[in-house]
Amino acid sequence: MKVLIFGDIHGNRYAMDALLCQAESLQPDKVIFLGDIIGYFYNPQEVIKSMHKIPNLTYIRGNHDQMFLESHEDRKKREVLAKKYGSSYLLDFSKEEIEFLSSSIPFLEMNLEGRDLYFCHGTPDDIYNGRYYPDSKEGLFILKPYDAVFLANTHYRLFRKQGNSLIINPGSSGLPRDGKGFSFILLDTDSMKWTYNNLDFDVHALHKEVENYEDFSENNKAYLLRRLGEYL
Numbered sequence: 001m002k003v004l005i006f007g008d009i010h011g012n013r014y015a016m017d018a019l020l021c022q023a024e025s026l027q028p029d030k031v032i033f034l035g036d037i038i039g040y041f042y043n044p045q046e047v048i049k050s051m052h053k054i055p056n057l058t059y060i061r062g063n064h065d066q067m068f069l070e071s072h073e074d075r076k077k078r079e080v081l082a083k084k085y086g087s088s089y090l091l092d093f094s095k096e097e098i099e100f101l102s103s104s105i106p107f108l109e110m111n112l113e114g115r116d117l118y119f120c121h122g123t124p125d126d127i128y129n130g131r132y133y134p135d136s137k138e139g140l141f142i143l144k145p146y147d148a149v150f151l152a153n154t155h156y157r158l159f160r161k162q163g164n165s166l167i168i169n170p171g172s173s174g175l176p177r178d179g180k181g182f183s184f185i186l187l188d189t190d191s192m193k194w195t196y197n198n199l200d201f202d203v204h205a206l207h208k209e210v211e212n213y214e215d216f217s218e219n220n221k222a223y224l225l226r227r228l229g230e231y232l
């Protein structure tokens, strides 16, 4: 079975469109999104629209999705978050879009072709906010010996073997922080082999869009331009 896994899209509609094209051509049996539609880039609504076009999509909630859902009825709280993470926290979402964000699940455990798999945004002991980096010295707390544990949140690609479990982070599709590109992975549960794949899109166009956007947070805007600058 082919499973496409991605995370941390963060309102980057260019990356999401590229991912949708990949999903259409690769025809995976399942698509698992490891969370974070909200925060940083400015088009989470377009991202949601594209996600609706992907069949067999499972949406696991990210820390930013959680922060948004906890604050969306309180303008003051939203402004505090927007000062840190940009204007997407201040957008007006429709009832359907809020319902979609609310429909995300905290984590996923499943058995595919005899493989025990676990998925969450953070880490198993801190599902939204946990961060497990490639240079983390300690082992990862895992609930049981899964064949593979998939994490996101750091925006760093990671692959590590712990006992008989693989620990894998696909990196970020929308805002990579490790300089390795906008990525997703494709897993074959039969052979338990996977590949990292990069998304190809017009970074110049996105850079221009960010430049022209009036972000509630100048810091966020500067941060995005700096990150995108690595790919110009």
Ligand SMILES: [Fe+2]
Pocket: 008, 010, 036, 062, 064, 153, 154, 155
């Ligand atoms: Fe994130």
